[in-house]
Amino acid sequence: MGQPKLFRIIDKAIYDYHLIENNDRILIGISGGKDSAALAEYFAYRKKQNREQFDFMGLHIATDIGSPLSQELASQFDRWGIRLDTIEVSVLDRLKKGQHMNCWWCSTQRRTELNNYAITNGYNKIALGHHLDDILETLLMNALSKGELSTMPPRLAYNKYPVTIIRPLCYADISTIKEHAEYAGYITSTCTCSYQENSGRKTARGKLEALTGGSYAEKRRLFESLKNIRPEYLP
Numbered sequence: 417m418g419q420p421k422l423f424r425i426i427d428k429a430i431y432d433y434h435l436i437e438n439n440d441r442i443l444i445g446i447s448g449g450k451d452s453a454a455l456a457e458y459f460a461y462r463k464k465q466n467r468e469q470f471d472f473m474g475l476h477i478a479t480d481i482g483s484p485l486s487q488e489l490a491s492q493f494d495r496w497g498i499r500l501d502t503i504e505v506s507v508l509d510r511l512k513k514g515q516h517m518n519c520w521w522c523s524t525q526r527r528t529e530l531n532n533y534a535i536t537n538g539y540n541k542i543a544l545g546h547h548l549d550d551i552l553e554t555l556l557m558n559a560l561s562k563g564e565l566s567t568m569p570p571r572l573a574y575n576k577y578p579v580t581i582i583r584p585l586c587y588a589d590i591s592t593i594k595e596h597a598e599y600a601g602y603i604t605s606t607c608t609c610s611y612q613e614n615s616g617r618k619t620a621r622g623k624l625e626a627l628t629g630g631s632y633a634e635k636r637r638l639f640e641s642l643k644n645i646r647p648e649y650l651p
Contacts, residue, residue, distance in 0.1 A: 422596040425588045426458050433570040435543075435582040436462065440470040442582070443539040445530050446493075446500065448476065448485045450597035451545035453492070455585060457600065459543070460496040472543075473499040475533055477526040480506045481517070488603035503529055519617065534579050547585040547593055548635055553620040555642070556627075561616065567642070586639075589632050 419427075430436050444459060446452045452474075459472050474493060476485050485502065493500045507525045511517060530542050546568050555567040570586040585593065628634040 420596055420599075422454060422588055422592055423458055423461060425592065426455075426584050429570060429584050429587045430462075433582070433586075435541075435571060435584050436468050436470055438469050440468070440472075440541055441539045442470060442472040442541045442543050443530060443534045443537075444472060444474045444543045445526070445545065446474040446476040446485070447545060448483060448489060449545070450602050451547055451585060451593055453489060453602050454593050454596055454600075455543060455545050456493065456498055457496060458584065460498055473501065475530060476500065476502045477529050478502055478504045479522060479526065480508055481522065486603055492602070501533075503533065505529055531574075531577055531579055535577060540578065541580045541582050543582050543584060545585055546583045548587060548589045548639060549621070549624065551583070551586060552624050552635055552638055553617055555638075556623055557616055557620045560620075560623075565642075587636070589635055591630070591632070 436442070442459070444452065444456050446456065456474050462468075463470070463472070478484065490500060505525060507522045508517065510525055511521070515521070533539070534542050551568050555565075558564050558566045568583060570583045572581040574580070624635075628638065
C-alpha cells in the first residue's frame with residue numbers, strides 16, 4: 417500500500433517550513449477530532465521512517481464544556497504507539513467578571529495549558545491540528561473584522577516562551593482530512609458546546625466556501641498569495 421494522499425501533503429509542508437528537525441521534542445495538541453487524530457497518526461508513521469531523530473507525545477486538554485475524548489480514539493493511539501496524557505481544566509471558572517464565554521476564550525485556555533506542559537516537560541515544539549481551511553478562515557476573519565492581513569502561520573516561534581508552534585496540516589483542506597479519517601476508520605468527537613454561536617468562524621467558513629467554491633486548488637492559491645505579496649500594488 418502506498419503512502420496516503422494526506423501524508424504526502426503533510427510531507428510537503430514539513431519540508432517547506434522545516435517543521436520537524438533533528439532532536440525535536442514535539443507535543444501534539446489532541447482535541448479528540450479528526451484533524452489532530454490524523455496529525456498524530458502521521459507523526460507515528462514518520463517516526464518509524466527514521467528520517468529525523470525526534471520524540472513526540474499527545475496531550476488532551478479536557479474542559480468542563482467540551483466533549484470527552486472517546487475511549488475508542490484513546491485505544492487507537494495505543495495501537496499507533498503514541499503516549500497520550502490528559503489535563504482537566506475548567507474554562508468557565510477562569511472567566512473574569514462581565515466576560516462572556518466564546519470559542520476564542522476556550523482555545524486560549526487550552527493553548528496556555530499546552531504551553532505550560534511543553535515548557536515544564538522540555539518540549540520545544542507544539543503541533544496543532546489547524547488545517548488549510550482554518551488558516552484561510554482566520555485570514556478572512558482578521559481582514560473583515562480587524563482590517564488587518566494576518567492569519568495562523570505554519571511555523572511561529574514565540575518571543576516570550578522557548579516554544580515554537582507548528583501546523584503540519586497547513587496544506588491539507590478539510591475534505592482531504594475527512595476522506596482520510598473515513599478511510600482509516602477514526603472514531604472521533606466533535607465539540608458540541610452551546611457557546612459555538614459566539615464564534616465568527618462559522619460565518620467565515622461560509623464566506624470561504626462562497627469565495628473558492630470549495631476548490632482545493634483555489635484555496636491553495638489563496639494561501640500562496642500570502643507569500644507572493646506585491647507591495648508596490650498595495651495601498
